[in-house]
Amino acid sequence: MAFLIRLAITAVALWVTTLIVPGVHVGGRSGGNTVLTLIVVALIFGVVNAVLKPVIKAVGCVFYVLTLGLFALVVNALLFLLTDWIARGLDLPFRVDGFWAAFWGAIVMAVVSWLISVVVPDSLEGR
Numbered sequence: 001m002a003f004l005i006r007l008a009i010t011a012v013a014l015w016v017t018t019l020i021v022p023g024v025h026v027g028g029r030s031g032g033n034t035v036l037t038l039i040v041v042a043l044i045f046g047v048v049n050a051v052l053k054p055v056i057k058a059v060g061c062v063f064y065v066l067t068l069g070l071f072a073l074v075v076n077a078l079l080f081l082l083t084d085w086i087a088r089g090l091d092l093p094f095r096v097d098g099f100w101a102a103f104w105g106a107i108v109m110a111v112v113s114w115l116i117s118v119v120v121p122d123s124l125e126g127r
Contacts, residue, residue: 005120006046007042007043007046009113009116009117010042010046010113011035011038011039011041011042012112012116013042013108013109013113013116014026014038014041014045014109015038016108016112017108017109017112020108021101021104021105021108022097022101023096023097023098023100023101023104024095024096024097024101024102024105025093025095025096025097026038026041026093026094026095027093033093034093037092037093037094040087040090040092041083041087041092041094044083044086044087044090045080045109048079048082048083049079052079052082053075053079056075057075060075073106073107074103076103076106076107076110077099077102077103077105077106078102079106080096080102080103080105080109081102083096084096084102
């Protein structure tokens, strides 16, 4: 249950990101297709973050320390671009138009996900 709630939070955050950040687009032939695309892209984003982010943090910890954590913003943008690349490979109508769109998109995703997580009771998220 907690996985589904986290997936829904990520999908909503992704949707809000497409509304706020120019250069981050999601499409679909209908509203249902758009929702399905958001869910699949949220799943891809979650898997990419779960698998690669800990490895990148371990390997690049020196950069995190030297930049006082600002390197994390670049890493998040690159992971967002990787999500776009995988979505394109799966022929999903999700597009990120370059590094800066990914940079701001990753920041908006993080903030919106955090805000939604604050509102959702911990018992629903499994914490």
